[in-house]
Amino acid sequence: MLNVYNHWDRLTTCIVGTTYTPDFYKFVKDSDTRHLLGTLAQQTLEDLDNLCVQLRKFDVEVIRPKVTDNYLDYKYGEKILPAPLTPRDYTAVIDDIVFLPTPDALGLYRKLKGADWPDVPPADGIPGEFTVEELYYLDYTWITDIVDIATQHGNQIVYDKDIDTAMVQRLGDHLLVGNWQAGDPWVAPVLGQYFPNKQITLLETLGHLDGGVCFICSDLVIVGPKMEQRVKRQFPDVEVYTVTPTAVKQFGAAKAANIGKYWLPDKLNSTGFQDYVENYLSHWVGEIQASCFDVNLLIVDPENVFCSSEDPELFQLLESRGITPHVVPYRHKLFWDGGLHCVTSDLNRITRICL
16 A cells, blocks of 8 residues: 655655646747746756656656646636646645545636536636636646556545645654644644544644745754744754755845745746736746745655755754755746645655554
């Protein structure tokens, strides 16, 4: 069976996300914007492919989502749905239970669906209530392959509970859960139903948990500055190391605080590109100030961790613990609003309860 008990145990099976190829953007009329989107896509795909190569060096089986190059397959009204770049945002394996969204593009529609609505969204939306663009969010069709894998392994699959490992960290008999709004328990009560014998701790993250906190092992946690005091209060017996965010190191604190929703180097940016993203692809990007990508680490096993950039002080700490950091570049994390942890999702780790 697929099983993850601790997220620092040896990784054996992992999803690595994908984005659309440069050919996908042939429909973009402005040649400069089309070229920039294509270059961004190509460089992102190169980094993801390299991540797969590095994982396979540790004998990790890599699963990739399948997408097409035809934008019409993902277009609803004027909205084009994003590629499955960050599979961790919608998937989780906790012990031997696999949590997934239903593998189609109708997840948001089902949440909004009124009693008298049809089963499939009308092409013109719900008159007077929602445009067709407002009825679609993500296309989970690629999840079909994960369903097949989990079924072949004999796992229980639970659908549409909003449980994912961007918001839940698996610390053995302890689950750490983030939230989106102050006072909101998010999925903590649901997790309690499925794992009544685990301790479940809610941490006020007001965003993705893995954008602010990463437990490297049971007695060491890496945090972003915003989470330092909360984590120290919650875990007084754990060593807490606070990183300096990439944006602060790269631009300085003042500029980093006002960098905007995303950042790209000048050679991949233009006013036309910015306008196009704002008008048509704004739902593809997040708010990079909300995350600290320096804690968005992928633990391969107890002795090896993947990081997307150099951090000499952090690396010295890890090495003092017998952990080797490996730099696996991800050039455009400040555009896509995600790091190496985001663009992966661990399906199986060798854990003590599997032995």
